[in-house]
Amino acid sequence: MATEIFDGLxxxxxxxxxxxWRARLRVETTSRAFAGHFxxxxxxxxxxxxxxxxxxxRAMGGASATLRALPSVRFREVVRPGDVLDVSVRPPDxxxxxxxxxxxxxxxxxxxxxxxxxxx
Amino acid sequence: xxxxxxxxxxxxxxxxxxxxxxxxxxxxxxxLVCGGWIPAESAFAVGGRAPAVIALELAAQAAAVQQAxxxxxxxxxxxxxxxxxxxxxxxxDDVAANVPLVATVRRTGQAGPLATYDxxxxxxxxxxxxxxxLSTHAGD
Numbered sequence: 591m592a593t594e595i596f597d598g599l600x601x602x603x604x605x606x607x608x609x610x611w612r613a614r615l616r617v618e619t620t621s622r623a624f625a626g627h628f629x630x631x632x633x634x635x636x637x638x639x640x641x642x643x644x645x646x647x648r649a650m651g652g653a654s655a656t657l658r659a660l661p662s663v664r665f666r667e668v669v670r671p672g673d674v675l676d677v678s679v680r681p682p683d684x685x686x687x688x689x690x691x692x693x694x695x696x697x698x699x700x701x702x703x704x705x706x707x708x709x710x
Numbered sequence: 711x712x713x714x715x716x717x718x719x720x721x722x723x724x725x726x727x728x729x730x731x732x733x734x735x736x737x738x739x740x741x742l743v744c745g746g747w748i749p750a751e752s753a754f755a756v757g758g759r760a761p762a763v764i765a766l767e768l769a770a771q772a773a774a775v776q777q778a779x780x781x782x783x784x785x786x787x788x789x790x791x792x793x794x795x796x797x798x799x800x801x802x803d804d805v806a807a808n809v810p811l812v813a814t815v816r817r818t819g820q821a822g823p824l825a826t827y828d829x830x831x832x833x834x835x836x837x838x839x840x841x842x843x844l845s846t847h848a849g850d
Contacts, residue, residue: 596753596754596756597753597754598753621753622726622751622752622753623727623753623754625724625725625726625727625753626723626724626725626726626727626728627723627724627727628722628723628724628727628789629722629724631789633789635727635767635792636767636770636791636792636795637754637763637764637766637767637770637792638753638754640761640763640766640795641754641761641763641764644761644763656800656803657761657763657800657803658799658800659798659799659800660763660795660796660797660798660800660842661796661797661798662794662795662796662797663794663795663796663798664793664794665791665792665793665794668791702795709803
């Protein structure tokens with residue numbers, strides 16, 4: 591069974607190394623994330639990308655790692671059912687900032703900076 | 711002001727995507743306090759809990775309600791978009807689904823369809839879940 595980050599977001603490829611977390615994700619047309627968002631014009635809620643970043647921080651930092659702050663995020667392009675996302679989350683720099691981006695093919699969909707931390 | 715339900719047609723979110731439920735207070739034209747929750751049937755909820763960052767969506771929907779209330783009565787409801795998040799602080803890792811949350815949004819800027827809001831979402835007992843500055847686009 592394919593791994594999902596949330597309902598209908600399937601992990602096609604995922605890798606973690608010294609350069610960070612990279613993944614190819616498929617947004618299934620059947621994802622409940624599109625239910626009611628919006629009728630006849632389904633788009634992925636922007637916060638879905640932030641759930642992906644939380645998942646990446648945990649993949650890089652361990653089970654207790656979590657998302658603590660988002661100094662800046664820009665949503666540049668909407669994501670629709672069936673889109674394939676290429677996501678990159680870099681390891682934290684000296685100030686704890688992890689830069690991330692989400693692409694749909696050659697199109698930059700989301701960019702941002704996140705701070706991770708331990709849960710609790 | 712008495713608590714009242716957010717009218718069904720005021721914003722386009724439906725079903726499990728609809729997080730905002732009630733208007734708790736409208737203290738002035740630029741400030742709105744809304745109640746809501748993350749439904750257990752949300753795509754982002756697992757085992758009755760959801761990542762706390764989903765509470766940003768509740769705040770964004772409260773901002774959409776503020777835009778609708780401040781706009782022309784009877785205007786067409788169009789999907790709006792979250793275009794930026796700045797200075798977000800997330801105090802907890804996750805929150806329980808179906809538990810009442812309160813989103814307070816204060817409009818700090820407006821230029822055409824673009825608006826900026828300072829937002830706070832709290833949980834039971836007034837526990838702060840997150841704060842942020844959101845920028846939204848009212849859509850076409």
